[in-house]
Amino acid sequence: MAEGHRAGSRGRVFRPEIQGLRAVGVALVVLYHVWLGRVSGGVDVFLMVSAFLMTGQFVARHRRGEPTHLLRHWLHVFRRLLPAAAVTIAGTVIAAVVFLPATRWSAVLEEGFASLTYAENWVLQRDAVDYYAQDHALASPFQHFWSLSIQGQIFILFPLLFVAFGALAPRLRRGRPLAYEKVLASGFAAVFAVSFAFSVWYTAVDQEQAYFSLPARVWEFALGSLLALVVDRVRLGRRTAFVLGWGGLAAIVACGLVLDVEGVFPGAVALWPTLAAAAVILAAQQGGRFGVHRLLASKPLRRLGDISYGLYLWHWPVLVIALTWRERGRAGWLLGGAAILVALVLAYLTTRFVDAPWRAWRWPELRVRNGFAGVAACIAVALVPIAAVQGTVTTTAGQAEARAAVDNPGAEALDPGYTDQASPTASLLPLAQNLPNDWYSLPKACSSDLKLPTPLAGSCAMNAIAANEAKTIVVVGDSHAEQWMAALEPVAEEHGLRVVSLLKGGCVYIPGVASGNADCDSFNASVAAYLAANPPGSVFMVGTVAAASSSAETLTPGLDATVAALTAKGTSVVAIRDNPRFTFNMADCVVRTGADAAECTPAQSSVLASEDPLAAFAAAHTDRFAQIDMTDLICPAGVCRGAIGNMFVFLDNNHLSRTYAASMSTALGERLTAAGFI
Secondary structure (H helix, E strand, C coil): CCCCEEEECCEEEECHHHHHHHHHHHHHHHHHHHHHCCCCCHHHHHHHHHHHHHHHHHHHHHHCCCCCCHHHHHHHHHHHHHHHHHHHHHHHHHHHHHHCCHHHHHHHHHHHHHHHCCCHHHHHHHHHCCHHHHHHCCCCCCCCHHHHHHHHHHHHHHHHHHHHHHHHCCCHHHCCCCHHHHHHHHHHHHHHHHHHHHHHHHHHHCHHHHHCCHHHHHHHHHHHHHHHHHCCCCCCCHHHHHHHHHHHHHHHHHHHHHCCHHHHCCCHHHHHHHHHHHHHHHHHHHCCCCCHHHHHCCHHHHHHHHCHHHHHHHHHHHHHHHHHHCCCCCCCHHHHHHHHHHHHHHHHHHHHHHHHHHHHCCHHHHCHHHHHHHHHHHHHHHHHHHHHHHHHHHHHHHHHHHCHHHHCCHHHHHCCCCCCCCCCCCCCECCHHHHHHCCCCCCEECCHHHCCCHHHHCCEEECCCCCCHHHEEEEEECHHHHCCHHHHHHHHHHHCCEEEEEECCCCCCCCCCCCCCHHHHHHHHHHHHHHHHCCCCEEEEECEECCECCCCCEECCCHHHHHHHHHCCCCEEEEECCCCECCCCHHHHHHHHCCCCHHHCCEHHHCCCCCCHHHHHHHHCCCCEEEECCHHHHCHHHECCCEECCEECECCCCCECHHHHHHCHHHHHHHHHHCCCC
């Protein structure tokens, strides 16, 4: 987010229309986010313009014969970028603790640190393919830092390219002052071509990953660099500049309305906003009485451009926190307008009292060690609240877990003979801050004796019991099967059973039934083929599918054929009833209103069928099949609860917590024994 300057024969020349263009870009980002719920393409304009400005600075420096000291340059750049970002991160962490449910804190702290270290795009890339992250995550107040992270990575990478390309160019004193620009143009043209081709391919193959990918975005920056190298050499007539400038501005404004920016970028269609911005810059260069530069250089847009960095930083966390605080899915005119006003005020204050004074302070520029001290101070501003919150969570968790045996019985509290000795002030476990990560997985990668085909090898895990095919239980399905592993694995250990999991998040085990997801269908087909060729002693799966906050519970599609195929090979099948699902986050409900609040205690009849669909199925399939229903421990006395025995029952709107599932282990073992499977 450098100032709106460009290279000139005597150095840097201020270009007010660049500030105006940035103002248009940030205004689109904010308005589209707040009221349209769409991505505008304004960020792509920012990315291209940042490289345009950076390239102009390096070219001007080279023309003046000034050497580039990379370490000094990087310290200078991040010393100017970090103050506003650090204040925003610190303020957002503090606001999250005050206004967001504690179940969100863990993700906020992780992404706050990732944003501080310019790695947020990598975190979002990871989560884009992590079903378990997506399944319970709401919009992060740091999600918008993905573009700033990519920009920060470019600010490290491109100076290396400037220096490398400069080493290839003839020296200025040999009388060829344009050789450097020619090498830069050739080099960035090659970077553009390679990155653009990769971006088009990657977007077609995996758009969610490509959206946050640095290699898939480099071409947008390379385009800005190429524009900086030719902008002074392009001459346009007044009429052409008029059409190109206003047409480009109109295209930028319309981009997010016409295109599904979030769904198809950053492939070839991302040329729309970036080329439109390039057209505006080229047209503004030519002037003219009615040119687009007259609007972009106007005082209101220039003033908005001055705080555009701060406004981009603040608008998203303000919006996310406001929506969560008011329990809204989208902002209306009043809430949205208030969020924009607050963001504008914070952007102005941050620019006026943090960004501007810090940029004007010359001491950090005097020595390298001063620069390091300045950057370290900025990092500390954001790191202190992150570390303080995390330290408090860790200390509290340790204290609570030390008394867990007495204070947190979980499902054991439902035993008729249970004597309650818990402290009235006992914390719910796991702590709400740690709840989103309260998953259980088997401890070992699958061994070679299982003879797994390649498609399944990476999805397989097992316990530590030695191989014995007759005493092997294979758990198949999705996360609703996986969540029971915390209860099943201790039972298996006690009885010497080998447990193997073949699971894929979001993929219900319905081999032979088209799910609409080709990846899931392929995975399920591979599992079915493997089980047919290597029949285990037992298969554990979920036998019903509950509907969110509805009694429309049904058998898992194709269950009859699935059971028939398995039992025909001598494999016994244990089908467990699905747990209730909700249209709201049960854990957040407990944190916000308390475990006994009416909204956190729906009747079982409102979320599950009146009779277990597996009961009738089991009556017709008596050979090698058993049903298990644990609903009485989730919805005791016909009331589904978010907390039982000082434990969170659910970690989100449809998954059991690992901690509570583990507390049901004894009951599950007893029911498996009664069914003859142990």
